Amino acid sequence: MNFRQFAIKNVRGNWHQYVAYFLSSVFSVMIFFIYAAFIFHPDVINGHIYMGKGVRTGMMFCEYIIVIFSFFFILYSMSAFLKSRKKEFGLLSLFGMTRGQMRKMVLYESIATSVLAIGAGIALGALFLKLFLMALSEILDLADPIRFLIPGKALLLTAAGFFVLFLIITLFTLFQVGRSQIIDLLKASKKPKSPPLASIWLVLLSVLCLGVGYYMAYTMTLMNAIVYMLPVVGLVVVGTFFLFTQASIIVFRWLQRRKGIYYKQTNLMTIAQLVFKMKDNARILFTVSVMSAVILTASGTFYVFFLASKEQQMDMLPQSISFYEKGLNTHEVIDPDKVRSILKEDKVELNYEVKLVGAEAKLPASGRSAKTTSALIVSEDDYNKYGQELHRGRPILEVDPGHAVYIIPYKEVTSPLTEIGKPLPVKVEGNSSDLTITVDKQVSGGAIAYPRGTATELLVLDNAQYEELIQAVPDDMKTVVYGFEMKNWTAQGDTAAKIEKLVPEDKQNQFDNRVSLYLATKQSMGLTLFIGLFISVLFFIASGSMIYFKLFTELDEDREQFRSLNRIGMTLGEIRRTVTMQIAIIFFVPCVVGIVHTMFAMKALGNLLSTSAMQYSLVVVGIYIVMQSLYFFAARRSYLNRIIQSFTR
Structure with a gap:
């Protein structure tokens, strides 16, 4: 057996430690290769694919993330392997292997694993590339699917890039091999551990940081988001660090003092070991909890934007087709009869139709740099009538004479944009008479499309005062708003586009097509969700793998302890129960902390979007818990098998 064969046999012997690292590396290579195949696809480069340039830019950004992530993840993995094999290195040194030979062995092992990971990743990438391109074609709504093609540049970049990356990290970690004395390597797992210490002041600092961070996230609004964003992240990260390094020890010490809990069944063994494990693993658990929060928050944000975009656009543009004109019956934008004709021709039914006549007015502004603001004066009846037709009906308004809403x-705006509760001078366009109005309150949510560039808000008057005012405004100075709400409007893209084509180029700013806006937004958000999903899964696998690696660095020590406990009467069932509890706590505590962080992040997002993000984020959290549970059961089975096998030797 030559030296290379010895190294490869070592990889097979330590396969239980390599498997998580190997699979994570394969997944990284696979995603990188798939994205690279799209980036270097001739149809994308030549501009033959709709939105291909934008998608290519997004995927190039993801490629950088994958490379940076892979560097740190593989570096950590290699370090974990070397720590778990200290005893093996000590024995090899004792048998005469030199430091150079040991490094050579590790280099051969790493190259063998790297080549396998790159080969498997590219093979799986090629296997799923067709499915990826089909899904992308569907999201981009392409008439012809993107043709299946494996660009040579993508193949070369992936293979060469990852091989260099693996090699650099291997050379970097080789300096750790053989630097310790033989006796230290052999006794690495038998060194007595010092009792863990914790500071109550640092625990209080953790509680304070998390409490303040959560409060700021819970009360975040569009107005204070820029000021709150970075402090919230900083406070939560600091609080989480001390939560694991300090508070966890305090909690387990408290459990040790509760005799009814501590001496019940195998709790003594479980808690005693966890005191030291939580101390040793605190930084890893802190990292995993932060990664979990990042994964869930990013995925939840993409998902919220994807699903909530429809509701937001229905609030922003109450009617699926809307436009406004200056003057009665001018029809400079489009004749409403032509719109009705197209709808009838395409057999599109309407839920309701809007024709609202108003007058533009200026009144004093509040909380703005400008001294005045513009509003469209409408009647109480018109606002209530059209407001009740909306998918989320507006509250019925009752306005007294001389007053307005x-x-x-x-x-998102909660502060008043005009003076509330005191008489205001209102200047009505086309009406020379002075008007004084008291605005009783400010309400968010219009019932019609807002005339852009003119009056962007509404001023609702009582019917009698409105009629008196509108009669005094010349017909050519009145503003008329038209709206058509189509049934099943999301499927009426062709009809909406046909109507929009009739609008003159210079009048496009007076026309709104919610259907085309929704379809473009849905396509863009779907693409973002689709691309981001792979990155989120990559980070998820990494977070689980970090715990898996940490478990197996302590395998030899735990195996010796449980073997001794088995000899003095601890049954296999009790050992399984103890190991399961310990692994579950290490796997799910950072998961729970990450979920709590995410819930407050989603609350902040909901505040910014004026929507409930919680219901959407719960779907993402549920999927994450299922995936984490599957990872836990796989790690538990592998770990228990290695523990139990030692009893039969």
Whole structure:
């Protein structure tokens, strides 16, 4: 057996430690190769694919993330392997292997594993590339699917790039091999551990940081988001670090003092070991919890934007087709009869139709740099009538003579945009008479499409005062808003596009097509969700693998302990129960912490979007828990098998 064969046999012998690292590396290579295949696809480079340039830019950004992630993940993995094999290195040194030979062995092992991971990753990437391109074609709504092709540049970049990456990391970690004395390597797992210590002040600091961070996230709004964002992240990260390094020890010490809990069945063994494990693993658990929060928050954000975009656009543009004109019956934008004709021709039914006549007015502004703001004066009846037709009906307004309600379309804005509760001078366009109005309150959410560039808010008057005012405004100075809400509007893209083509180029700013906006947004968000999903899964696998690696670095020590306990009467069932509890705590505690962080992040996101992000984020959290549970059961089975096997030797 030559030296290379010896190294390869070592890989097979330590396969239980290599498997998580190997599979994670394969997945990284596979995703990188799939994205590279799209980036270097001739149809994308030549601009033959709709939105191909934008997608290519997004995937190139993801490629950089994958490379950076892979560097640190593989570096950590290699370090974990070397630590778990200290005893093996000590024995090899004792038998005469030199430091150079030991490094050579590790180099051969790493190259063998790297070549296998690159080969398997590219093979799986090629296998799933066709499915990836088909899904991408569907999201981009392409008439012809993207043709299956494996660009040579993608193949070369993936193979050469990852081989160099693996080699650099291997050379970097080789300096750790053989630096310790033989006696230290052989006794690495038998060194007595010092009792873990914790500071109550640092625990209080953890609670304070998390409490303040959560409160700021819970109360975050569009107005204070820029100020709150970085402090929230900083406070939560600091609080989480001390939660694991300090508070976890305090909790387990408290459990040790509760005799009813501590001396019940195998709790003594479980808690005693976890005190030291939580101390040793605190940094890993902190990292995993932060990664879990990042994974869940990013995935939840993509998912919320993807699903909530429809609701947001229905609030922003209450009617699927809408436009406004200056003057009664001018029809400079489009004749409403032509719209009805197209709808009838395409057999598209309407839920309702809007024709609202208003007058533009200026009144004093509040909380803005400008001294005045513009609003469209409408009647109480018109607002209530069309407001009740919306998917989320508007509250019925009752307005007294001489008073008004100020309507803004921005749900995110809570501060008054005009003076509330005192008489205000209102200048009505086309009406020379002075008007004094008291605005009783401000309400978010309009009932019609807002005339862009003119009056972006509504001023609702009582019917009598509105009629008196509108009669005094010349017909050519009145603003008329038209709206058509189509049934099953999301499927009426062709009809909406046909109507939009009739609008003159110079009048496009007076026309709104919610259907085309929704379809473009859905396509863009679906693409973002699709691309981001792979990155999230990559980070998820990495977070689980880090725990898996940490478990197996302590395998020899745990095996000796459980073998001794088995000899003095601890049954295999009790050992399984103890190991399961320990692994479950190490796997799921950072998962729970990450989920809590995510819930507050989603609350902040919901505040910013004026929507409930919780219901969407719960779907992502549920999927994450299922995936984490599967990872836990796989790690538990592998770990228990290695522990139990030692009893039969």
